[in-house]
Amino acid sequence: MKNSQLYIITLVVLTFLGCKELEPRRPKEHSTTNFYKEVIEQNKKLNALETKRIKQTLDRDTLTTYQSSANGFWYTYINKDTVSSQTPIKGDIVTVKYNVTGLQGNQFYDYQTRDYTVDKEDFVPGLTEGIKLMKKGETITFVIPSYRAYGVTGDGSRIGINQTLRSTLTLIEIKKPNNETK
Template sequence: MTIKQLLASTFIILLAFSCKTPEARKPISKSSDSFIKQSININKAVVKREESLIKAIIKKDSTRTYFASKNGFWYTYNKKNNTDTLKPGYGDEVEFNFNILSLDNDTIYSRSELGERALVIDKENIFSGLRQGLKLMKVNETVTFLFPSHKVYGYYGDNQRIGKNIPVKSVVTLNKINTDETLTN
C-alpha cells in the first residue's frame, strides 16, 4: 500500500466515525424531590392551620356575615354601598384607608400611621390580598378582610412588624375610584 492509499483510507475511516450522532450523557448525580415534597407538605400545613384560625374567628362572630373570596381570603362588610355598582378594575386609580391588625385585634399598623393611600389597580406593588380585596369594593364601603399569610407577606413577613407566616385582619375603606377613562381625559 502506498502512502496515498494509506492516507486516503485513514481519511475515509475518520470521516465515517466523525458522522456519528452525539449520545446523550447521563447526569453524574441525581437530585431528589424530597426537599420539594417536604416544602409542599409544610406549606399545606401552614395554610390549613391559618384557615382553621380564620374559620374559628368567623364562627365566633355570629353578628356578621362573612364571604369567602375566590382568591383565598374572607371578608365582611362593615358599611355597604347598595346604590353604586362601580368597582375598580385594571388600571383604575383608587384612594383608600386601611389598617393591619393581628387576628387577635392587636394593631400592627394603624390607619393614621398608614394614611390615605392612592394606587393604580394591578400596576403598583401592594400585597395581593389587598389588591384583590379592593376590586370587590365600591366607593364609601368599609370592609374587614381576613387574610391568610400567603395573601399578605407570606414566608418572609414585611421585615418590620409582621413576621413570617402571620395571617392578618385589615379594615379597608374605599374613598374614591378614578376609572381608567377619567385618568386619560
C-alpha cells in the same frame, strides 16, 4: 539484600495496585423534585392549619358574618353600597383608607390613606383582590391568611412571618387613569 527484596516486593505490589483502572465517581442522587414535593406538602399542611385557626376565630365572632372569597381571604361589609355597580378595574387609581392588625387585633399599622393603581403597584396581595370587589364609599373588613399577605418574609418592619392579617378598608374614590372620576 533483604532491603532490596523488600523494595522490589513493595514496588511490584504498588504497580499492581496502580494498574487498577480508575472508576469515575458518580454524583450522589439528590432528587430536587422530591424535595419540592415535600416542601409543597408541608406548606399545604401549614396553610390548612392556618385556615382552620382563622375559621375558628371567625366562628367565635357571632355578631359578624364573613364571606369566603375565591381569592383565599374572608371579608365582611361594614358599609355596603347597594345602588352603584362600579368597581375598580386594572389601571384605575383608587384612594383608600385602611389599617392593618393581626387576627387577634394587635395593631401593626394605624389608619392611613393611600392612592393605589389597581394591579399595577405592590400592595398586600389579599387587599389588591379585595379592592376590586368594592364600590366607592364602601367599607369592608378583610381577614387575609399569611400566604395571601406577607407570607414567610413578613413586611420587614412590623408584620412578622406567617402572620394572618385583618384590615378594615374604605374605598374613598375611584379615578380613571385620565383623571375621570367614576
